[in-house]
Amino acid sequence: MNFRRILLIATPYAWLVALFLVPFLIVFKISLSHYAISIPPYSPVFDISAGWEGFKTFLSKLDFDNYRFLSGDDLYWKAYLSSLQIAAISTIITLVVAYPIAYGMAQANDEWRPTLMMLVILPFWTSFLIRVYSWIGILSNEGFLNQILLGLGVIDTPLAIMNTNTAVYIGIVYTYLPFMVLPIYATLEKMDGSLIEAAEDLGCTRISAFWLVTLPLSKPGVIAGCFLVFIPALGEFVIPSLLGGSQTLMIGKVLWEEFFSNRDWPVASAVAVILLVLLIIPIILFQRNEQKQREANQ
């Protein structure tokens, strides 16, 4: 192997080590420590000057108490489960909303496509936080939605959407929609139109041609989109804390509260490590899917 090759391969690994592995190890180490009223708020703290003996006493003081605590308190399990549920439901709703959008984009004239693409990406041009805040303005009891519905006489009392799981679903679906639309659009757009014609020629109606040809062929895009929505939604913190209510239980929110309200860094770190393990499973599945698809395309 020559130098250039080594450099080429080493670059991504160096990034991963510096930005993923090292921080993870630090967090993992903190999760094995204990809460303490000090700065930093945990012990033991690794002290290089104590030498080899110091390192051994440091190691002996680490344990899995925080994980035991987490598995004992059902608040955390409920939070994980509820996060999984909210992420899964939002992913499905996002898929249902995104597929027709992507399909319409792929059917549109060539000259329209860049514009439509721009429109899908456009929300990213403003801050995510501002966009979530603006949903408060829309969904709250005095918000636009209720104003309009009251004004039209559709309802007599304002709908209580704000501070419920519904608001969280709306926020997540809205925020992650482009991540679902774009990969689906990408697979639909490169699909050969003559396949649909062939299906119709062989006796399919428009609708059955869609089920038997278009949908299976867009599967890679659907899977990619689902992961791109599900993974960040699982750890989502901003949306549930801004739009959700007290009963909205999401692990991202729990994490935030452990960290900033209770200042219990070790427990917060343990929560984060478990979340990471939960996320790694779908990420590995996602990677496999990509791999399979790449092989299929060869």
Add this chain to the structure above:
Amino acid sequence: MAQPASRPVFAPWNDPAAKPLIQFKSVTKKFGEFVAIDDVTIDIFAQEFFALLGPSGCGKTTLMRMLAGFERPTKGQILLDGKDLADVPPNRRETNMMFQSYALFPHLSVWENIAFGLKRSPMPKGEIGPRVEQMLKLVRLDKFARRKPHQISGGQRQRVALARSLAKAPKLLLLDEPLGALDKKLRQDTQFELMDIQEKTGTTFLIVTHDQEEAMTVASRVAVMDHGKMIQIDTPDRIYEMPNSVYVADFIGDVNIIKGNAKPTGEGRFAISWAEGQPDIAAASGAGIAAGTPVHFAIRPEKIAISADKPADRANAVKGRIEDIAYLGNISTYKVELANGAMIKAQVANDRRLARRTFSWDDMVWLSFTDTAGVILMK
């Protein structure tokens, strides 16, 4: 050409009582301002093997796509069995098309691709399997049934596409260059298979091909197209022997075209003066041609004999020098330059071994042909 002499002549196009299966009635197809099909009128009869021939972009695929239902004529009517097809969607037409790009379903195996149409037909479930196996055997892909389209070669993909379109045994089969990617041997075998299927099932074939030999072998009639227009529709032998224009003569096979002026010399006989110092060409034609009319004389290279001495019994003989010899295995083409610089091609069967050939480069030879060997073309 396709039919051995013993069979009764199949020529419904000559029978005024015969009802055509497909009728194009002054069909025009425009893409925007571009005219892809220009006022085409044809009748295609049941059990025909109809070949479309023409240069790339002349509208062959467009014509087929209108029959399959993917394009609507801008003007005119297409009738199948006397019924207007305009409002019949593709899935309700009794046609199947083999796409030029094959359009195989990438997510389905070879087997499932072939079964796709059958599963959407009223065929009982139990009969689908055997039918697919039969098709696989026909295109010699039994061993590849489980593979996906991207796991087989280009020629194999073409055969899957062919099998898929044949599987439903439709009334009308549209084959868009069905054999282009196959080697010569397999292509000939498949051509005979197609003719065999056609004979057994009575299916009508409309086939696009770039290979004139293929059109000549399989077709009952050939249509030569150019720029969306039908130039000539005729049996293969008549297309070859009696082209109606320089375009057709030139497009099909090898030909010598000589420009000149015709003058009548007797009943259906003409003399064509074409070059200073060269004798007039004596030729026959059924058409009445006025003296001095500019014409083209077309003659196939294999109709010209080559000899060392001037033959006494031929109506036409010209002298020239052998400029080039192309050895093509079974035949050789001699390019002969006449005194006035004109180049004439003559083709001779190689019935002797190479070393014993009579003529070689720069020999002076006589080219001769009878007065009925060529045709006089007005356009």
